[in-house]
Amino acid sequence: MLKLFRYLSPYRWQVVFVLVFVFLQTLSDLYLPTLMSDIVDEGVLKQNTPYIWRVGAFMLLVAAGGGLCSVAASYLSAKSAAGFGRIVRSKVFSHVEHFSLHQFDRIGTSSLITRTTNDITQLQQVLIMMMRMMVMAPLMCIGGIIMAVSQDAKLSLVFIVVLPLLAFVIYAVMRKGIPLFKAMQKKIDKLNLVLREGLMGIRVIRSFDRTRHETERFEEANADLTDTAVRVNKLMAVMFPLMMLVMNLSIVAIVAIGAVRIGNNDLQVGSLMAFIQYAMQIMFSLMMGSMMFVMLPRASASAARIQEVLDMEGGTENHVREVRGTDGKPAAGNGTAAWPKTEGGKRGYVTFERVSFRYPGAEEAALSDISFEAGPGEVTAIIGGTGSGKSTLVSLIPRFYDVNEGRVLVDGIDVRDMEPERLRAKIGFVPQKAMLFTGTVADNIRYGKEDATDEEIRRAAEIAQAADFIAKMEQGYGSLIAQGGNNVSGGQKQRLSIARALVRKPEIYVFDDSFSALDFKTDAKLRAALKTETTEATVLIVAQRVSTVMDADRIIVLDEGRIAGIGKHAELMQTSEVYREIVFSQLSEEESA
Structure with missing residues (x-):
């Protein structure tokens, strides 16, 4: 959590002023019982009215000053915490934008949303409390003890029993509460996931009449979160009455012992009243501390989840690979503009050189030994059965993934050696x-x-x-x-x-099965219009329909991640068994001729 607080640096002066105002407010609160004691002992008991007016007016002034400090501290702490939340949200979002698709899959979209919203909100709330209560509580407790001892040292021995008892109650509750707070964040993730799937997939859910099933899933996740929240709140509901019971019993003991000491002329009435107020301040400061202990575990869990995202390095697909010269030293311009010019002034050329790619954790390669070239003015079509690797192949061009073996070249340069922005500016991708x-x-x-x-x-x-x-x-x-x-x-x-x-x-158009929802007439008109528009660009089309690829300058046939044939329609009808099977499954012999 402390790592994240570095984002408070733009508000460091506001935080300093919050601490100063809280300190002044605490001094005001600690001074007021002493003034009240003086009014009772020196004014009321001695019937000294001018003294009552004079000290009473000063007491009002001290109270007003404390109130103004409280308002200022509340305003500045809220402003600083909100600014901190804005900065962290921006940092998380901009960092996540550089994640690879593998990293998105690993954390999950629903969890990323929860971390960017709920978790950061938790941190904001705790930060406001920390800036005020974590300063006020120890000051109030220590100051209250000092002031109480100054009123009557012997009566202060009551705290030797009371304070350990209160500390034990807090410890016992927190020991059970901390694991539950950590579990709540994961259960919020689960609820968010179920809710998101239920809303985004509403058409599928209704079409398969699975509304009741999805409702049950949501109710299960919701009940799980609710049960945990109820258990936490039950613990809190037990803690505060217990603390109030200890406080009230302490006051009874103080009054009983104080009455005896007043009867023996060892203590004055005003001092007893002040002592009671200091006792309440001490115990309320412990209650404030316990509230912090309630919030801190949950905030700590949230901070760890946010830090986990920030600590993850962006996917290698979003960085320029370090290029080394023949001497083994990094080439000049690494990471910025290592390749200011394309090889030979090429524009729009795409080359695959013995490319192989495997998804992390997959048993088999999605692509193996893929080699081909595509240039401006040409239409290269990619066809194959379901799961043959068509979409994976074109995803390597804008570098959504990095190859495991071989190279993907754009304009004669390995895509791993190009700035991602510069590479993707060359490409018009239709997913x-x-x-x-x-x-x-x-x-x-x-x-x-x-x-x-x-x-x-x-x-x-x-x-x-x-x-x-x-x-x-x-x-x-x-x-x-x-x-x-x-x-x-x-x-x-x-x-x-x-x-x-x-x-x-762009220089390169990539259409990843982008005509599947079009009727044959619209498909034909669109391809005819594209032909005149893309005469100077490289066009790669992934398609399921044979009619979409028949007129292409080059057709690449994929089968289980390998090239089963390259050529024009007529050539492949003679040389590729896989292509013939696809054609005859869609067209008659007359149509395929």
Whole structure:
């Protein structure tokens, strides 16, 4: 937790002022019982009215000063904690953006959301309490004991019994409570996961009539979290009454012993009243300390979870590989601009050299010994059965994953030696699952090129065969897209995703099964429009339909992660058994000719 507090550095002066104001407020609270004792002993008992007015006015002034310090401390602590939360959230989010897909899978999206929201909120709340209570409680306790002893040293012996008893109660409750607080965060993760799946998969859930099953899953996770929370609250519910019982019994003992001492003229009434107040301050300070002990374990667990995310190094797919020269020393410019120029001025060339790739923990390689070249003005299609490695292959080009063996070259340079931003600026990638963002239609297309003009957006939409359905929408390009694009059809989502890549005008287009939701007519029109638009770019198309790839300049046939054939349609019909099987499963002999 202390590691995270370095993000408080922009607010260090505010924190210092919080501590100063809390210190002054504590001094005020400790001084007030002494003033009250003086009023009773010197003013009320001696009927000295001017003294009562004079000390009473000073007492009001001290109380007002303490109140102002309290307000100032509350304001500055809340402001500092909120600023700390904002900084940590930004750090976590920006750090997570550099994670590899493996790291996302390892931690889980639901857990990352919980850590960025709930866990950081826990830290904020504890930070506010720490800045106030962790300073006030020990000061109040130590100061109260000193002031109580100054009123009557013998009466203070009561604390020798009371304070250990209170400490034992706190320890006994915390010993059982700390593991429960740590468990709560994991159970919040689980609840978040079930809720997220239930909301995102609502169409599948309803179509398979699994609403009751998902409700039961949610109720189970919710009940599990609730049971833990109830157990924690029961412990807290036991602790505070026990502490109040000890406090009240202590007051009874103080009054009983104090009455005897007053009767023996060893103690004055005002001093006894002050002593009682100091006793209450001491015990309330212990209660404040116990509240910190309640919050700290949960905050500590949250801090550990946040730190775990921040300590994870970004995926190697987001860093430039260190390049070494023939002398074994790092080449100049590593990590910044190691390759200022492409090899031979190439633009849009993609080369796979004996590439093999295996997912972490997988028993078999997803790709083995893949080699081919694709250049500008060419359409390279990739086809194969389910699980043959088509999507994995094109994911290596923008470096979503790093190869285990071989090299993937773009413009003659290994993608591991290029700045990720520079590499991905060359690529217009349309994923297998079309993803739209909340905003307007124009915003979603402009996502591919931030400074795209309205004319460029319209042009991209026309090529992607999206202009017609956009024109029918109530506000055209200004129409709102719901979260995840749930207010447009699958085919419309795919066309908008394609338009987003087209507006970028990249050197390399990668279409990962991006035409699957289109009808044959729209598919044909889109491919015809793309052909005229991408004459100077390299196009790679992953497809399931033979009709989509038949006219490609190069067709790569994958079978179980290996190349089963490369060539044009007519060549492969003669040389590749795998390709023929795919073709005849979709087309008749006349159509495939």
